Amino acid sequence: MAISAMNHFTVLTDDVPRTVHFYCNLLGLADGVRPDLGFPGAWLYAGDAAILHIVGGQAREKLKPGVIDHMAFSAKGLSETLAMLITYNIEHTCRRQTGTGIWQVFLFDPNGARVELDFSPDEVQTRK
Numbered sequence: 547m548a549i550s551a552m553n554h555f556t557v558l559t560d561d562v563p564r565t566v567h568f569y570c571n572l573l574g575l576a577d578g579v580r581p582d583l584g585f586p587g588a589w590l591y592a593g594d595a596a597i598l599h600i601v602g603g604q605a606r607e608k609l610k611p612g613v614i615d616h617m618a619f620s621a622k623g624l625s626e627t628l629a630m631l632i633t634y635n636i637e638h639t640c641r642r643q644t645g646t647g648i649w650q651v652f653l654f655d656p657n658g659a660r661v662e663l664d665f666s667p668d669e670v671q672t673r674k
Contacts, residue, residue: 547627553618553664554589554597558609562586562602569598581645616652616660624649624669640671 559565566588569575575590575598586602601615621627624640631638631653638653647667655661 547621547623547630547663549619549621551620552597553620553662554595554599555617556599556601556615558601558604558615560602560604560606560609562588562600565600565602566590569600581643583644614659616662618662618664621651621663621665622669624651624665625672627651627663627665628671642667 557565566577569590570577575592578589578591578596580587580589580596580599588600589596590598590600628638628640628651631651636653638651640649640651642648643650649665649667649669649671651663651665653661653663
């Protein structure tokens with residue numbers, strides 16, 4: 547597997563409109579297209595790239611200031627990656643994103659940081 551780019555970061559919030567306002571009005575991102583993922587949120591864009599995902603529906607007491615929920619990378623080699631994760635006994639989840647068909651593989655790094663690897667919808671999943 548080879549990482550090809552940073553995909554996006556996700557921020558958890560109990561106030562989606564306020565968070566969108568902050569990132570758009572103060573930092574210059576643009577509110578853009580987001581598939582219906584079944585929970586409140588927004589995707590904020592820099593040019594054509596949705597680089598910040600905002601996830602709402604969290605209670606204020608569940609939010610931890612300064613903590614990034616997860617980091618996501620665009621990647622290639624879905625089947626090889628899944629085989630490697632199994633070989634090294636790394637717990638992971640693989641699913642297809644609703645609407646886009648992107649393959650998402652979620653796992654944790656050795657420090658407990660959540661990592662998302664995003665693969666093209668054209669890739670073939672030969673392992674689960």
